[in-house]
Amino acid sequence: MPGRVTQQTIARLSQYRRLLDRLLHEGVRHVFSHQMAEGTDVTAAQVRRDLMVLGHTGNPRHGYNVAVLIRAIDGYLDASEGQRVAVIGIGNLGLALMAFFAGRRPKLSITAGFDSDPNKVNRVIHGCRIYPIDSLAQAVAELDIGIAIITVPAGEAQAVADKCVDAGIRGLLNFAPIHLRVPKACYVSDVDLTMSLEKVAFFARHMVEVNNAEGEEDDT
């Protein structure tokens, strides 16, 4: 469907949707692009540009109908048949992510966990079973899992990624601090915690040159 969408547009659509969900919850019916811009971290022009990929909605009188716009984003981002996700590596972080994502998006559900430690296998956490890593291919096929979250130590991450690819998984969310090599047909997004913290540490000391969305609020 999409001719050519950038990763950042998809990222922002996800944020818009979250904002819109909250607004809907608060009883707001209509929003203007500049209001959406305020609630996220972008300009009004950027919001309108991003919404173009949806084929659009929106009128100059009331702006965008919140409920309609949410459905439009849902239709664009979500797979109608849903997508199932595995967490591989049931340590502190893996458990925290299972808790975090549990029940958050109906079309994107954590369905299984995997670990190499026999003590962790067969437990059921947040309604999903932990399988031995060796049964990955089989379980992925049976449960129709298309996405994996990798939370194993760096040293094991590449081997795990290879297994995922072999099992037919086409999307990886990688928390291991290492660059994964995968075939072009598999999409990887890295969440690099160390890098994120080091970035904050650096700019906390060099705040001057960051124009973190200028027209922003107060000043203490």
Place this chain on the structure above:
Amino acid sequence: MPGRVTQQTIARLSQYRRLLDRLLHEGVRHVFSHQMAEGTDVTAAQVRRDLMVLGHTGNPRHGYNVAVLIRAIDGYLDASEGQRVAVIGIGNLGLALMAFFAGRRPKLSITAGFDSDPNKVNRVIHGCRIYPIDSLAQAVAELDIGIAIITVPAGEAQAVADKCVDAGIRGLLNFAPIHLRVPKACYVSDVDLTMSLEKVAFFARHMVEVNNAEGEEDDT
């Protein structure tokens, strides 16, 4: 010191350093830019361009001396006096992050935790004490904390951010799924887990149009 450095250059320097640490550990003495490019996800030209900010140095014969380059990046990214970090919100994710960051970088140490739940207060986890959220300002001053990791629920995040700013914290790593409003002098980096997963889900279904660093390895 930096005239104007971009966030992505800082992010990549952090990744180069991690790669170099590993190489040093493996006994590698010298690297060329194209080898560093392989180990991360960038081009050789990008690596060389990024390293320009260090002032430094590398020679056409052997490339870069690994140990020297690490020290150069250390000197650029790290505060010589070190920086102390607090984790606010000691739930699953907060605990996982305390474990993850424990002892990872000497110049960037998790020093305190904060939570509003009295049951969690005064415990000591990974060598650092959990304080009540009300004592934030005091503890931050006493322990000289400059950075906070926010892992509280979305509904509390803005209030927590405000307290952090008041307490003098100038860098925030935010895991709450909400856009924080802070003064321009405070730097915020968001780790948006939901967005990251939704991005993976989307591109896993639309792999075609992503040229995820083309010249990459195999093809199944």
Place this chain on the structure above:
DNA sequence: TGTTGTGAATCTCTTCACAGCT
């Protein structure tokens, strides 16, 4: 009047390509 949708301009980041060095 105040907003949307969007072509064009601008700005920012990445890649090219090559002189200079070893």
Place this chain on the structure above:
DNA sequence: AGCTGTGAAGAGATTCACAACA
């Protein structure tokens, strides 16, 4: 022979600015 460092070109993303519209 093959690399580094970097000015200049190129690609890509964002913002401007305005016609169309309610």
